[in-house]
Amino acid sequence: MRNDMQARAKELDAADELAAKRAEFVLDDTVYLDGNSLGALPVHVQDRVADVIGRQWGSLRIRSWDESGWWTAPERIGDRIAPLIGAAPGRVVVADSTSVNIFKAMVAAVRMIQDGPGGGAGAAVRDEIVVDATTFPTDGYIAGSAARLTGCRIVPADPADVPGLLGPRTAAVLLNHADYRAGRLHDLPGLTAAVHAAGALVVWDLCHTAGALPVGLDEHGVDLAVGCTYKFLNGGPGSPAFLYVRRELQERFDSPLPGWNSHAEPFGMRPGYEPAADIVRGRVGTPDILSLLALDAALDVWEGVSMTAVRAKSLALTDFFLECVEAYVPAGRVESITPAAHAERSSQVALRCPGAEGVMKRLIEQGVVGDFRPPDVLRFGFTPLYLTFADAERAARVLARTLAGTPDGESAPA
Amino acid sequence: MRNDMQARAKELDAADELAAKRAEFVLDDTVYLDGNSLGALPVHVQDRVADVIGRQWGSLRIRSWDESGWWTAPERIGDRIAPLIGAAPGRVVVADSTSVNIFKAMVAAVRMIQDGPGGGAGAAVRDEIVVDATTFPTDGYIAGSAARLTGCRIVPADPADVPGLLGPRTAAVLLNHADYRAGRLHDLPGLTAAVHAAGALVVWDLCHTAGALPVGLDEHGVDLAVGCTYKFLNGGPGSPAFLYVRRELQERFDSPLPGWNSHAEPFGMRPGYEPAADIVRGRVGTPDILSLLALDAALDVWEGVSMTAVRAKSLALTDFFLECVEAYVPAGRVESITPAAHAERSSQVALRCPGAEGVMKRLIEQGVVGDFRPPDVLRFGFTPLYLTFADAERAARVLARTLAGTPDGESAPA
Numbered sequence: 001m002r003n004d005m006q007a008r009a010k011e012l013d014a015a016d017e018l019a020a021k022r023a024e025f026v027l028d029d030t031v032y033l034d035g036n037s038l039g040a041l042p043v044h045v046q047d048r049v050a051d052v053i054g055r056q057w058g059s060l061r062i063r064s065w066d067e068s069g070w071w072t073a074p075e076r077i078g079d080r081i082a083p084l085i086g087a088a089p090g091r092v093v094v095a096d097s098t099s100v101n102i103f104k105a106m107v108a109a110v111r112m113i114q115d116g117p118g119g120g121a122g123a124a125v126r127d128e129i130v131v132d133a134t135t136f137p138t139d140g141y142i143a144g145s146a147a148r149l150t151g152c153r154i155v156p157a158d159p160a161d162v163p164g165l166l167g168p169r170t171a172a173v174l175l176n177h178a179d180y181r182a183g184r185l186h187d188l189p190g191l192t193a194a195v196h197a198a199g200a201l202v203v204w205d206l207c208h209t210a211g212a213l214p215v216g217l218d219e220h221g222v223d224l225a226v227g228c229t230y231k232f233l234n235g236g237p238g239s240p241a242f243l244y245v246r247r248e249l250q251e252r253f254d255s256p257l258p259g260w261n262s263h264a265e266p267f268g269m270r271p272g273y274e275p276a277a278d279i280v281r282g283r284v285g286t287p288d289i290l291s292l293l294a295l296d297a298a299l300d301v302w303e304g305v306s307m308t309a310v311r312a313k314s315l316a317l318t319d320f321f322l323e324c325v326e327a328y329v330p331a332g333r334v335e336s337i338t339p340a341a342h343a344e345r346s347s348q349v350a351l352r353c354p355g356a357e358g359v360m361k362r363l364i365e366q367g368v369v370g371d372f373r374p375p376d377v378l379r380f381g382f383t384p385l386y387l388t389f390a391d392a393e394r395a396a397r398v399l400a401r402t403l404a405g406t407p408d409g410e411s412a413p414a
Numbered sequence: 415m416r417n418d419m420q421a422r423a424k425e426l427d428a429a430d431e432l433a434a435k436r437a438e439f440v441l442d443d444t445v446y447l448d449g450n451s452l453g454a455l456p457v458h459v460q461d462r463v464a465d466v467i468g469r470q471w472g473s474l475r476i477r478s479w480d481e482s483g484w485w486t487a488p489e490r491i492g493d494r495i496a497p498l499i500g501a502a503p504g505r506v507v508v509a510d511s512t513s514v515n516i517f518k519a520m521v522a523a524v525r526m527i528q529d530g531p532g533g534g535a536g537a538a539v540r541d542e543i544v545v546d547a548t549t550f551p552t553d554g555y556i557a558g559s560a561a562r563l564t565g566c567r568i569v570p571a572d573p574a575d576v577p578g579l580l581g582p583r584t585a586a587v588l589l590n591h592a593d594y595r596a597g598r599l600h601d602l603p604g605l606t607a608a609v610h611a612a613g614a615l616v617v618w619d620l621c622h623t624a625g626a627l628p629v630g631l632d633e634h635g636v637d638l639a640v641g642c643t644y645k646f647l648n649g650g651p652g653s654p655a656f657l658y659v660r661r662e663l664q665e666r667f668d669s670p671l672p673g674w675n676s677h678a679e680p681f682g683m684r685p686g687y688e689p690a691a692d693i694v695r696g697r698v699g700t701p702d703i704l705s706l707l708a709l710d711a712a713l714d715v716w717e718g719v720s721m722t723a724v725r726a727k728s729l730a731l732t733d734f735f736l737e738c739v740e741a742y743v744p745a746g747r748v749e750s751i752t753p754a755a756h757a758e759r760s761s762q763v764a765l766r767c768p769g770a771e772g773v774m775k776r777l778i779e780q781g782v783v784g785d786f787r788p789p790d791v792l793r794f795g796f797t798p799l800y801l802t803f804a805d806a807e808r809a810a811r812v813l814a815r816t817l818a819g820t821p822d823g824e825s826a827p828a
Contacts, residue, residue: 026472034476041472046464049704053463057651058440058455062448062785070651097699099673100514107563133685138674138699141687145670149521149563156685181683228700237471237484237703256559259513260552269595269788271547271570273555285511285552286642289651290463291705371476374683 005324005393012320012389018313024301025234025386030367031395036208036348036381037371039234039298048297052290064289073292074240074261074283080299081233081242084307085206085225086216091244093282094229094292098207098241099138100257101226102174104282105243106146107256109172109201109224112249114150126171126200130155130162132186135176139205143174149256159186166198173200177215178208178346181373183338185209185346189220196221201249207231210242211302212347212384213311217244224249232347232383235295243282250278259284301385313384314347317392321349321380324396333403337377348381359402368398419738419807426734426803432727438715439648439800444781445809450622450762450795451785453648453712462711466704478703487706488654488675488697494713495647495656498721499620499639500630505658507696508643508706512621512655513552514671515640516588518696519657520560521670523586523615523638526663528564540585540614544569544576546600549590553619557588563670573600580612587614591629592622592760595787597752599623599760603634610635615663621645624656625716626761626798627725631658638663646761646797649709657696664692673698715799727798728761731806735763735794738810747817751791762795773816782812 013019026041056064065071078092085092095101106129113126131143133156140156147154157165159175166173173195178185188204195202201223209215211232217225225244229235245253255275260266261283264274275281322336334351353359353376360372370380380395427433440455470478479485492506499506509515520543527540545557547570554570561568571579573589580587587609592599602618609616615637623629625646631639639658643649659667669689674680675697678688689695736750748765767773767790774786784794794809 026468028473032475038471038476040475041467046467046472049463049467050460053455053460053650053708054440057452058460059442061446061454062452062783064651096510096514097673097702099675099699100510100671103671136674137677137683137685137687140685141672141674141677144687145672149670230700236467237478238700238706239704240702241699256563257514257517258555258559259511260550260555261513263551263555267788269551271551271554273551273558285513285655286644286652288511288654288702288705290653290708291702292652294467294704369476374681 001327002397005327006390009320009389009393012316016313016389017309018305018384019388021301021305021385022388027386030369031391033368033370033380033382033395035234035383035386036231036379038230038237039232039383040386042234042298042301044300045236045294045297049290049294052293070287070289073289073296074287075279077292077296077299078242078279080296081210081229084233084302085210085227085244086214087218087244088247090279091218091247092242093279094240094242094295095283095287096241097238098205098226098228099142100284101241101243102139102142102203102205103146104255104257105203105224105226106143106172106174107150108253109203110146110150110152111254112252113171113201115254116252126169127152128155128169129153129171130157130165130173132157132159132175134158134179135205136180136207139174139176159191162191163194166194166200168199170198170200172203174203174205176205176208180208181377181379182350183346183348185344188215188222192220192222208346208348212314214307222246229295233295234298234301236291236298239291239295240288245279245282250281253281255281257284261285261287305385310384314382315342315345317382317384317387317389318345318347318349320389321382321392321396324393325351325399328396328400329403334378347384348379351378351380352376353378362402363398366398366402368395415741416811419741420804423734423803423807426730430727430803431723432719432798433802435715435719435799436802441800444783445805447782447784447794447796447809449648449797449800450645450793452644452651453646453797454800456648456712456715458714459650459708459711463704463708466707484701484703487703487710488701489693491706491710491713492656492693494710495624495643498647498716499624499641499658500628501632501658502661504693505632505661506656507693508654508656508709509697509701510655512619512640512642513556514698515655515657516553516556516617516619517560518669518671519617519638519640520557520586520588521564522667523617524560524564524566525668526666527585527615529668530666540583541566542569542583543567543585544571544579544587546571546573546589548572548593549619550594550621553588553590573605576605577608580608580614582613584612584614586617588617588619590619590622594622595791595793596764597760597762599753599758602629602636606634606636622760622762626728628721636660643709647709648712648715650705650712653705653709654702659693659696664695667695669695671698675699675701719799724798728796729756729759731796731798731801731803732759732761732763734803735796735806735810738807739765739813742810742814743817748792761798762793765792765794766790767792776816777812780812780816782809
């Protein structure tokens with residue numbers, strides 16, 4: 001059985017059209033299945049950042065705001081991320097953290113609805129924010145703050161129940177495209193349409209899908225979206241997040257963080273605030289150049305890559321990993337909580353397992369790096385750009401050996 | 415006269431106890447008087463960042479959140495900045511941009527006052543935010559947003575007039591320690607005491623004084639403060655800003671940006687928000703590690719430096735520059751708008767000058783780098799750690815030559 005799976009891995013790797021991309025990353029002999037937490041380092045980031053520090057900062061100094069394109073980096077890099085999430089140029093800006101962008105998006109969404117064309121006298125007051133209660137907690141914390149500051153109330157919901165909770169009082173809905181624990185992919189087109197039918201606006205959190213699968217923001221009429229760049233986009237630890245605002249809504253984007261970078265004429269240094277006409281109004285303060293330009297360099301790995309190919313490989317990798325787990329791990333030792341249906345699966349596999357924290361520790365000691373999420377989840381992220389099917393087979397094999405209590409020796413399941 | 419000034423510069427440089435610090439920066443033959451906009455590159459930042467990228471991100475990857483101290487970097491680096499601004503450990507956190515920190519501080523200040531011990535039934539409603547109208551514009555824009563979201567109104571003021579505008583309705587006051595154009599230093603101890611006497615809280619913006627002169631936050635009982643780290647702290651373009659919260663107020667710091675990093679147990683991933691007990695509640699999202707650790711490296715230049723010595727050299731440099739300008743530039747061609755009194759001067763000199771934009775352009779072409787601020791201000795920042803008195807003399811000499819209309823030749827004023 002082990003020989004069969006290893007032979008299959010070899011065939012799949014030989015046929016992999018993205019296989020050459022692996023050489024563009026710094027990797028070693030570990031199986032790195034935590035790219036959904038922190039993407040691996042693209043090889044040429046090191047030299048690029050050395051140039052940013054040595055030449056742009058060290059030598060050109062303030063001249064680099066113009067000459068090295070520092071000032072316009074947030075929009076320029078936004079335009080590089082845009083095609084990866086199905087957006088046209090001018091829709092995406094890179095700035096601040098995901099949490100800060102969720103705040104901008106939620107307050108702006110509520111204001112658009114409350115101050116918008118349908119919000120006049122006689123209209124019902126829209127004062128409810130529906131929030132995915134299964135999502136990464138920061139989304140709920142920040143949405144709660146946005147609600148408190150705009151006089152709304154939070155309606156927590158399982159994404160599947162959202163359509164039934166929408167109504168004339170719904171102002172905005174915050175959803176995560178993929179659940180960070182189970183890896184469940186939510187129905188972005190269907191839920192977006194449902195929110196629109198109810199007269200509200202939707203904000204999607206793409207942290208776990210940007211760079212992992214096609215998103216189609218423009219195509220599906222998404223209103224606002226945010227996402228991080230350090231997972232499947234490999235931008236580096238804590239690299240700046242992005243904010244997407246649908247073209248038609250940009251003129252009504254009324255930011256709760258109207259810093260000088262979002263001004264129509266920032267160097268006019270005028271006391272009165274006047275927002276920029278376009279996506280620039282999503283900016284706040286001075287952009288974080290070192291991190292931004294490291295991300296810029298990291299995005300080079302996407303040259304010539306189709307997100308359709310990425311998605312196909314992602315599903316093949318997770319299918320194959322689940323198959324190896326089933327083949328190697330005795331029945332009942334782990335339970336996959338990641339949906340079997342492709343339409344409901346993101347680019348990770350989550351396995352419930354008694355003693356998961358200790359099991360993950362031992363996996364890491366043996367060179368298989370995933371992560372533990374309380375209370376009992378082993379989480380394995382599959383980054384199609386740099387993982388192989390051999391990696392998936394090895395991970396399942398080491399997991400089986402670990403659960404069998406075999407120590408670190410090279411013996412493997414039958 | 416020129417020989418006199420050059421001889422004096424030589425003597426002053428020979429007696430300069432900070433002179434050796436210059437070697438810790440990457441400098442060339444330009445006179446860099448824009449360190450109040452973007453500080454020069456400390457020499458060893460390059461190697462440190464290469465290690466962060468190559469070893470910490472590239473090799474250790476997610477293990478670095480613990481093993482390389484990434485997770486605690488915002489507080490650890492805050493503790494390194496603290497002594498430079500007169501704060502004890504545990505008062506400062508490094509995160510986000512200055513604008514974002516102003517927002518946190520202003521909303522939190524209003525909440526502390528409105529929900530505080532003196533804010534019960536029968537008390538006057540405190541709903542006014544007094545804002546320095548002469549300050550860098552982002553402060554006013556962000557304070558305006560904080561006012562809008564908390565039901566307050568903005569009272570714009572010249573800092574000198576603030577005491578007369580305080581009253582039973584004042585909730586919070588936002589002041590800049592130094593005016594970014596004229597370089598006027600405001601009376602932090604006196605204004606802080608006046609705000610407290612009126613029962614309100616004060617937020618100081620230290621962008622133009624942190625690293626340039628002693629601030630004494632703890633000593634003067636400042637409530638909240640923010641500042642950037644890329645000017646006199648040399649942290650690099652757009653490096654993260656800092657937030658100071660007085661120890662006694664930390665438990666009441668109710669952030670409008672309660673991201674998961676500010677949670678008492680961030681990795682508990684719990685749906686309910688519970689803020690950390692200490693300065694950690696000033697954090698928001700995942701810290702921007704590359705920029706944070708570049709700043710961390712840049713702060714090494716402060717080892718063994720006393721802020722008293724920095725202040726003494728700063729005043730001596732600006733005195734000497736003004737003296738050279740007076741000696742070299744024909745009367746009436748420029749007018750200093752920087753206060754002559756030391757107590758009112760920060761670490762820059764601003765000269766009003768007809769055609770200032772073109773004059774600055776020609777100065778830069780001749781290797782004297784300051785900046786232009788509309789409508790007619792030549793701004794020269796003096797960073798005591800890496801500037802010499804010879805630099806100050808040369809800058810004044812090139813300015814005189816430029817105003818005399820002499821082309822780029824080496825002839826100098828008599």
